[in-house]
Amino acid sequence: MWKCGVCGYIHNGEEAPEKCPKCGAPKEKFVQLTEEQAALIVKSLRTNDLHMQFSHLMDKIAAICEEGIELNLDPGCVSLFKKGKEECGVLKNICKAEIATHVAKNKW
Numbered sequence: 001m002w003k004c005g006v007c008g009y010i011h012n013g014e015e016a017p018e019k020c021p022k023c024g025a026p027k028e029k030f031v032q033l034t035e036e037q038a039a040l041i042v043k044s045l046r047t048n049d050l051h052m053q054f055s056h057l058m059d060k061i062a063a064i065c066e067e068g069i070e071l072n073l074d075p076g077c078v079s080l081f082k083k084g085k086e087e088c089g090v091l092k093n094i095c096k097a098e099i100a101t102h103v104a105k106n107k108w
């Protein structure tokens with residue numbers, strides 16, 4: 001695996017790409033990751049995917065809650081949906097912070 005020294009893009013392959021697909025930096029800007037660094041990235045893939053799925057589901061649940069709030073059937077429903085919407089926002093932000101922590105620790 002190779003990492004762009006300009007933007008941090010990770011490339012999977014025997015050799016660095018001719019230029020970075022993200023920022024356009026030339027091949028020379030890529031550094032090869034150690035086996036340990038590459039193993040950490042491989043180990044982190046599934047968990048980071050789960051975080052992204054989780055975050056996406058929080059958006060869906062928040063949209064469900066929003067509809068429930070608008071329908072306003074009774075105070076119990078509205079209370080639950082408001083709580084749900086708020087919690088989804090918090091959980092999504094925790095999720096994003098967790099992903100940011102992973103990336104900062106090379107759990108890309």
Ligand SMILES: [Zn+2]
Nearest residue numbers: 004007020023
């Ligand atoms: Zn780059």
